[in-house]
Amino acid sequence: MKYYRTHVLVCVDPECLGKGAHDIEDALQDELVAQGLIDEVQVLETSRIGGCSHGPEMMVYPDGVHYVGMTVDDIPFLVEEHFLKGRIAKKFLLPRVEVKDEELSAPTSKEVRVVLRNCGKVDPENIEDYIAEDGYQALGKVLGSMTSDQVIEEVLASGLRGRGGAGFPAGKKWQFCRASKGTPKFVICNADEGDPGAFMNRRVLEGDPHAVIEGMIIAAYAIGSSRGYIYCRAEYPLAVRTLNIAIKQARALGLLGEDILGSGFSFDLEVRIGAGAFVCGEETALMGSIEGKRGEPRPRPPFPAVSGLWAKPSNVNNVETYANVPQIILNGAKWYASMGTEKSKGTKTFALAGDVNHTGLIEVPLGINMREVVYDIAQGIKDGKKLKAVQIGGPMGGCLPEEYLDRPIDYESLAAAGTIMGSGGLVVMDEDTCMVDIARFFMEFIQDESCGKCTPCRVGTRRMLEILQRICKGEGKNGDIETLEMLCKQIRATSLCGLGQGAPNPVESTLKHFRKEYEAHIFEKRCPAKVCKGLIRYDITDTCTGCTVCLRNCPVGAITGDRRKLHVIDTDTCIRCGICMQVCNFNAIEIN
Amino acid sequence: MPAVKSLDELKRLKEDAIAKRNAKTTAGTVQVTVAMGTCGIAAGARETMRAILDTIETEGLSGVVIKQTGCIGLCELEPIIQVEVGGAPKVTYGKVSVDQAKLIMKEHVVGGHVVTELVIPAK
Numbered sequence: 001m002k003y004y005r006t007h008v009l010v011c012v013d014p015e016c017l018g019k020g021a022h023d024i025e026d027a028l029q030d031e032l033v034a035q036g037l038i039d040e041v042q043v044l045e046t047s048r049i050g051g052c053s054h055g056p057e058m059m060v061y062p063d064g065v066h067y068v069g070m071t072v073d074d075i076p077f078l079v080e081e082h083f084l085k086g087r088i089a090k091k092f093l094l095p096r097v098e099v100k101d102e103e104l105s106a107p108t109s110k111e112v113r114v115v116l117r118n119c120g121k122v123d124p125e126n127i128e129d130y131i132a133e134d135g136y137q138a139l140g141k142v143l144g145s146m147t148s149d150q151v152i153e154e155v156l157a158s159g160l161r162g163r164g165g166a167g168f169p170a171g172k173k174w175q176f177c178r179a180s181k182g183t184p185k186f187v188i189c190n191a192d193e194g195d196p197g198a199f200m201n202r203r204v205l206e207g208d209p210h211a212v213i214e215g216m217i218i219a220a221y222a223i224g225s226s227r228g229y230i231y232c233r234a235e236y237p238l239a240v241r242t243l244n245i246a247i248k249q250a251r252a253l254g255l256l257g258e259d260i261l262g263s264g265f266s267f268d269l270e271v272r273i274g275a276g277a278f279v280c281g282e283e284t285a286l287m288g289s290i291e292g293k294r295g296e297p298r299p300r301p302p303f304p305a306v307s308g309l310w311a312k313p314s315n316v317n318n319v320e321t322y323a324n325v326p327q328i329i330l331n332g333a334k335w336y337a338s339m340g341t342e343k344s345k346g347t348k349t350f351a352l353a354g355d356v357n358h359t360g361l362i363e364v365p366l367g368i369n370m371r372e373v374v375y376d377i378a379q380g381i382k383d384g385k386k387l388k389a390v391q392i393g394g395p396m397g398g399c400l401p402e403e404y405l406d407r408p409i410d411y412e413s414l415a416a417a418g419t420i421m422g423s424g425g426l427v428v429m430d431e432d433t434c435m436v437d438i439a440r441f442f443m444e445f446i447q448d449e450s451c452g453k454c455t456p457c458r459v460g461t462r463r464m465l466e467i468l469q470r471i472c473k474g475e476g477k478n479g480d481i482e483t484l485e486m487l488c489k490q491i492r493a494t495s496l497c498g499l500g501q502g503a504p505n506p507v508e509s510t511l512k513h514f515r516k517e518y519e520a521h522i523f524e525k526r527c528p529a530k531v532c533k534g535l536i537r538y539d540i541t542d543t544c545t546g547c548t549v550c551l552r553n554c555p556v557g558a559i560t561g562d563r564r565k566l567h568v569i570d571t572d573t574c575i576r577c578g579i580c581m582q583v584c585n586f587n588a589i590e591i592n
Numbered sequence: 593m594p595a596v597k598s599l600d601e602l603k604r605l606k607e608d609a610i611a612k613r614n615a616k617t618t619a620g621t622v623q624v625t626v627a628m629g630t631c632g633i634a635a636g637a638r639e640t641m642r643a644i645l646d647t648i649e650t651e652g653l654s655g656v657v658i659k660q661t662g663c664i665g666l667c668e669l670e671p672i673i674q675v676e677v678g679g680a681p682k683v684t685y686g687k688v689s690v691d692q693a694k695l696i697m698k699e700h701v702v703g704g705h706v707v708t709e710l711v712i713p714a715k
Binding site for chain 2: 062084085086128134137143
């Protein structure tokens with residue numbers, strides 16, 4: 001094979017072409033011939049070096065030098081300087097801006113990356129990068145050497161469960177759908193990730209879209225479907241863009257469309273964009289939305305596997321579930337099942353947030369305990385404070401206190417503790433968090449996102465929110481806790497979908513583990529964490545030097561006092577904004 | 593890109609994609625740097641470079657990265673090449689002729705033995 005010491009990759013994206021990339025390429029070739037370097041330096045075409053805004057652009061390897069903005073007249077200089085003499089032509093360098101990935105950093109030793117393995121490693125807009133990482137090899141294996149039943153067997157044996165949160169075995173879902181009569185059958189990907197602060201799926205869609213597409217094609221082959229949809233929320237414009245590019249490239253290679261890889265199997269898919277309703281992440285509401293109807297859940301049964309999209313058998317899994325599938329096929333069910341616990345196999349992605357030193361995306365084998373996640377991966381609580389609770393499972397999840405830290409993270413253990421796995425939201429809260437306030441926050445979200453179809457959910461969550469708001473204001477009364485408990489039970493029992501059935505979770509779990517805090521709010525009119533504004537007052541202690549900083553900064557003029565004399569806060573005027581506490585240099589302000 | 597019509601074609605596409613990506617990697621186990629200042633070129637560094645590239649091609653070596661540098665201040669000893677194997681310290685050779693370059697490639701880069709008689713002695 002011909003050996004070149006240097007490779008020059010010239011960007012030939014439409015934008016760079018418009019700026020004369022082809023002329024640059026020709027000039028490079030001519031100049032390399034003229035200077036006798038044509039056998040040593042190879043010119044190649046590529047796409048997407050840096051976004052084309054500085055075009056024309058080129059990358060020089062092995063030096064890894066990125067040149068931008070040169071003209072044809074500059075080429076002789078560039079060739080002589082860099083390719084002959086090895087000096088970097090500084091005037092064409094793009095100032096390099098180091099971008100730190102705040103969302104996804106290098107894995108710690110406790111992490112295992114299966115779903116996130118390619119994120120940040122492959123160019124999501126270049127299918128070749130994915131193919132170089134074994135991309136579509138699983139599809140090739142499936143179409144070339146496996147029957148549909150064998151594929152389902154493999155997924156069943158892997159123990160993969162739905163990563164959207166409910167944890168239904170994926171293989172079983174596929175089996176039901178395959179057994180259903182009726183054509184066409186649909187394969188649907190739920191990419192309506194809506195939990196506040198959760199972005200595991202977005203990252204996969206933006207960073208490795210082909211893994212999801214490949215997983216969907218394999219699922220389609222297994223259940224006998226020819227048509228698929230990815231339902232992605234409109235708040236993820238980049239994910240939609242990346243998906244559409246990926247689908248186009250897969251089609252161009254014949255990996256989507258008629259007669260895939262010459263096997264006779266045909267499948268194609270398209271992206272449908274949601275309109276911002278949280279409830280559309282529920283599978284029946286999601287299908288309604290794809291059909292163009294109002295996004296409202298409907299009773300099950302019939303389950304989607306029997307009568308789903310347009311009343312045809314449909315299979316709905318989420319992004320993470322599909323992204324696992326190619327890896328399971330390639331590495332075998334045994335490999336996948338070797339990770340995790342007896343009933344919860346494989347890995348799970350989480351979006352870590354809250355009062356920890358390290359936030360962002362992680363992927364851990366199931367069965368890991370919460371303590372390892374909080375103290376080893378997330379590097380402990382910020383400012384050396386104590387942990388109060390971990391909120392897992394999104395808004396319909398629950399809060400777990402410290403005693404639960406040593407329990408494994410798996411579907412069954414979490415359910416037993418009164419929360420859910422959810423899609424991967426994980427919020428760590430320190431000792432300064434008020435659990436009643438947290439319950440109020442999540443209830444506000446749920447109440448807002450209730451679609452309104454079931455009265456208990458529509459009205460009940462509203463009533464619960466009102467009670468919680470009252471308690472936080474210091475107007476809680478005897479019997480409130482009992483009313484909340486009753487509402488929890490009724491809403492759970494009488495709502496159609498996961499949103500209503502899960503709506504009581506934030507209140508129930510905080511009542512279960514932090515009942516004392518509710519009681520302190522209601523009976524002692526006291527917020528132990530000093531968060532609820534209606535239950536706290538700011539006072540100035542005698543360490544006050546009378547410097548007047550607080551007086552000048554108070555937005556409502558609630559502070560009075562002469563220079564060098566002790567200042568006083570008028571509690572009736574005070575709005576509890578806390579500015580005085582922030583600006584005081586002598587720690588003379590305290591919350592009571 | 594034409595459509596892929598079989599698993600074999602897909603495998604070929606994967607090999608191509610890997611080859612393309614490898615062309616982009618800056619990491620190599622061995623790095624040979626040829627001084628390409630005006631002094632170096634005048635003393636025959638281009639021919640030395642050519643000889644090194646020919647050796648890589650004919651021997652089918654992999655993992656070797658060729659880089660260039662400028663004048664290192666020892667013009668009287670040009671052409672100069674520096675060889676870095678793995679984490680070992682850089683070895684600097686002086687007055688490297690075409691034949692000597694081939695010898696260095698064979699002994700040092702492939703064999704792992706420094707060609708001591710060609711190394712520029714420390715003063």
